[in-house]
Amino acid sequence: MIKIAKYVLLDILRNRFVILYTFFLFLVTLSMFSLEGNSDKAILSLLNIILMVVPLVSIIFTTIHFFNSYEFIELLLSQPINRKAIFLSEFSAVSIALCLAYVIGVGVPVTLFSQGMDTVYLIISGMLLTLVFVALAFCASVLTRDKAKGIGVSLLFWFYFTLIYDGFVLYVIYAFNDYPLDKVTLALVSLNPVDLARIIILLKLDISALMGYTGAFYKQFFGSSMGIIYSFVFLLIWAALPLSISLRKFLKKDI
Amino acid sequence: MRLFFILYLTFLAMSSMATTWTVSPSGEIKTIKKAIQLADKGDTILVTKGHYKEGNIIVAKEVVLIGIDYPVIDGEYKYEVFTITADNVTVRSFSIINVGISSLNDWAAIGGENAKNLYIANNKIERAFFGIHLANCKSSLVENNTLTAAAVAENTTGNGIHMWKSDKITVRNNTVDGHRDGIYFEFVTNSLIENNTSKNNLRYGLHFMFSHDDEYNENLFMNNGAGIAVMYSRGVTMRRNRFEENWGASVFGLLLKEISESMIEDNLFLRNTVAIYMEACSRSNFRGNEFRENGWGIKLQASCDDNVFEKNNFIANSFDMGTNGSMTLNTIDSNYWDKYGGYDLNSDGVGDVPFHPVSLYSMIVEKMPTSVMLWRSFLVFLLDRAEKVIPVVTPENLKDEAPVMKSYDISI
Numbered sequence: 228m229i230k231i232a233k234y235v236l237l238d239i240l241r242n243r244f245v246i247l248y249t250f251f252l253f254l255v256t257l258s259m260f261s262l263e264g265n266s267d268k269a270i271l272s273l274l275n276i277i278l279m280v281v282p283l284v285s286i287i288f289t290t291i292h293f294f295n296s297y298e299f300i301e302l303l304l305s306q307p308i309n310r311k312a313i314f315l316s317e318f319s320a321v322s323i324a325l326c327l328a329y330v331i332g333v334g335v336p337v338t339l340f341s342q343g344m345d346t347v348y349l350i351i352s353g354m355l356l357t358l359v360f361v362a363l364a365f366c367a368s369v370l371t372r373d374k375a376k377g378i379g380v381s382l383l384f385w386f387y388f389t390l391i392y393d394g395f396v397l398y399v400i401y402a403f404n405d406y407p408l409d410k411v412t413l414a415l416v417s418l419n420p421v422d423l424a425r426i427i428i429l430l431k432l433d434i435s436a437l438m439g440y441t442g443a444f445y446k447q448f449f450g451s452s453m454g455i456i457y458s459f460v461f462l463l464i465w466a467a468l469p470l471s472i473s474l475r476k477f478l479k480k481d482i
Numbered sequence: 483m484r485l486f487f488i489l490y491l492t493f494l495a496m497s498s499m500a501t502t503w504t505v506s507p508s509g510e511i512k513t514i515k516k517a518i519q520l521a522d523k524g525d526t527i528l529v530t531k532g533h534y535k536e537g538n539i540i541v542a543k544e545v546v547l548i549g550i551d552y553p554v555i556d557g558e559y560k561y562e563v564f565t566i567t568a569d570n571v572t573v574r575s576f577s578i579i580n581v582g583i584s585s586l587n588d589w590a591a592i593g594g595e596n597a598k599n600l601y602i603a604n605n606k607i608e609r610a611f612f613g614i615h616l617a618n619c620k621s622s623l624v625e626n627n628t629l630t631a632a633a634v635a636e637n638t639t640g641n642g643i644h645m646w647k648s649d650k651i652t653v654r655n656n657t658v659d660g661h662r663d664g665i666y667f668e669f670v671t672n673s674l675i676e677n678n679t680s681k682n683n684l685r686y687g688l689h690f691m692f693s694h695d696d697e698y699n700e701n702l703f704m705n706n707g708a709g710i711a712v713m714y715s716r717g718v719t720m721r722r723n724r725f726e727e728n729w730g731a732s733v734f735g736l737l738l739k740e741i742s743e744s745m746i747e748d749n750l751f752l753r754n755t756v757a758i759y760m761e762a763c764s765r766s767n768f769r770g771n772e773f774r775e776n777g778w779g780i781k782l783q784a785s786c787d788d789n790v791f792e793k794n795n796f797i798a799n800s801f802d803m804g805t806n807g808s809m810t811l812n813t814i815d816s817n818y819w820d821k822y823g824g825y826d827l828n829s830d831g832v833g834d835v836p837f838h839p840v841s842l843y844s845m846i847v848e849k850m851p852t853s854v855m856l857w858r859s860f861l862v863f864l865l866d867r868a869e870k871v872i873p874v875v876t877p878e879n880l881k882d883e884a885p886v887m888k889s890y891d892i893s894i
Contacts, residue, residue, distance in 0.1 A: 268798075271858070274858065275860075278859075389859075389861075390860055390864070393856055393859050393862075394861055396856065397846075397861065400853045401850060401853075404850050409852065412852055412855050416855060422856075425859060440731070440851060441851055441854050442731065445855070
């Protein structure tokens with residue numbers, strides 16, 4: 228399994244796209260910090276990019292990669308190799324490549340400029356988001372037959388988590404405004420990895436005071452060590468769930 | 483000339499009539515109480531260095547009390563220290579410590595009642611319940627005092643400088659640190675509050691009610707528990723004050739409630755959660771202020787009317803303005819907004835398209851506080867953009883018709 232993963236990883240790195248992605252992240256991070264004097268503000272601006280770009284690139288790249296290496300997978304399947312091993316090595320290779328790109332592109336420059344807990348959270352949650360969207364991409368790819376459809380479903384996932392879901396949340400808040408909604412929204416946040424990552428980082432920056440009562444409530448929850456564990460575990464579940472679904476599907480799929 | 487000479491002589495005679503008494507731990511007169519007892523109207527009592535524990539010292543005569551080398555007057559956490567009930571009393575250069583804490587009485591380091599022409603200066607007051615407490619006083623001057631307390635709970639500490647039903651008071655160059663309210667006024671009129679520093683207080687840095695026609699100049703209010711709250715007054719003037727670092731949930735740089743016909747000019751609001759929160763304020767002017775790095779610049783409730791905001795700078799605030807209604811009865815004109823994205827074709831320094839300082843999302847948050855959880859999400863970004871292009875929900879009339887392109891040079 229490690230052998231296959233290593234081979235796939237090398238293949239991805241030869242592809243240059245990941246290097247370009249790393250370079251892009253690096254450039255954006257550097258420019259954010261040189262534009263904004265205040266490191267808190269820079270992290271805030273960076274947050275917007277991370278919440279949009281990282282999921283999008285992760286999910287699209289993974290989908291395209293999966294369909295491009297379809298023939299290679301077919302070839303491997305003709306060999307006496309466990310299907311599970313092939314699938315997991317594909318997954319781990321892609322995740323490692325993208326996580327590495329993220330750590331080098333964002334993590335390294337950010338730690339150069341600011342060394343606080345917020346930086347640690349930014350890096351960890353960005354990596355977890357990468358994992359989540361790679362897993363979702365595998366899900367989309369396994370569930371569909373051809374590349375166009377696969378990319379379509381991936382894009383739909385991305386739209387859903389960055390935009391549609393928030394719209395739905397806003398509607399819920401609007402409709403049930405007369406009721407105490409703090410606990411409900413807390414549950415709703417947990418059901419979207421992008422929201423979860425965003426709120427963890429926002430609360431680490433010293434701006435939760437702006438968020439009024441809700442902010443104080445969230446801070447109490449996410450500020451405790453239980454809350455931190457809760458949120459990271461939830462992000463991991465968000466990666467594990469689509470992965471196990473796609474794995475199950477892949478094991479039975481007629482390729 | 484002769485008349486002047488005679489006057490001078492009379493003055494000399496009068497002043498020589500006034501005796502000077504010296505209190506010292508080793509001298510003839512050992513207590514301040516004794517000295518006051520011996521003194522006549524207009525006498526001066528000098529208190530030399532020492533540690534005096536005399537309980538409550540009642541000053542019911544017109545005397546001048548001067549400390550030499552800051553004699554320590556100890557209230558032993560049991561008494562009010564000085565209680566002034568006569569006019570023309572001076573209390574100068576004392577170090578007053580450990581004032582008693584009471585739930586029934588407002589015990590102070592220096593208390594004044596029904597007096598006028600008091601002069602309270604250069605005192606160092608530490609661990610006081612109330613610091614300087616004037617009730618029903620007139621034409622008095624409080625200056626250069628330093629008040630330090632390490633308040634833990636609101637009920638075990640009083641206000642630094644507390645005035646009630648007074649008129650024509652001047653409070654200047656004082657420092658209040660760690661009390662409940664730094665400066666507290668109730669029914670105080672025609673007074674001047676200048677150059678004071680009020681910081682780290684548990685509740686408000688400045689708190690006044692029903693105090694008309696007062697002037698607040700060049701004060702610094704910093705890092706107070708709940709910021710500053712001023713209410714039910716008219717004719718208030720605030721110039722060149724600094725409101726800084728009042729940060730936290732429901733903390734306000736300056737909370738204005740039912741303030742009318744007032745002038746807020748040339749102030750600096752730096753890093754407050756909400757720089758100005760206004761409720762039911764009318765006919766007031768906000769000019770030349772700088773709002774920098776605040777969470778909210780101005781929260782303008784719909785109950786405000788006829789206020790004018792002009793020539794202010796709004797720089798690096800998360801939200802420049804928030805409101806909760808659709809009707810706007812206030813004027814916003816010629817301000818500088820760093821979020822302004824318009825253009826200036828004829829280069830006259832004034833933007834050609836109006837600026838709407840209230841974003842859609844800030845309105846949503848105002849109506850549904852829970853929706854703050856969507857802050858900085860992509861959805862909110864899109865909504866704000868769409869609303870900017872075609873305003874539907876945000877008040878159409880709440881806009882700056884002539885936003886300036888360059889920030890005003892405000893140095894405070």
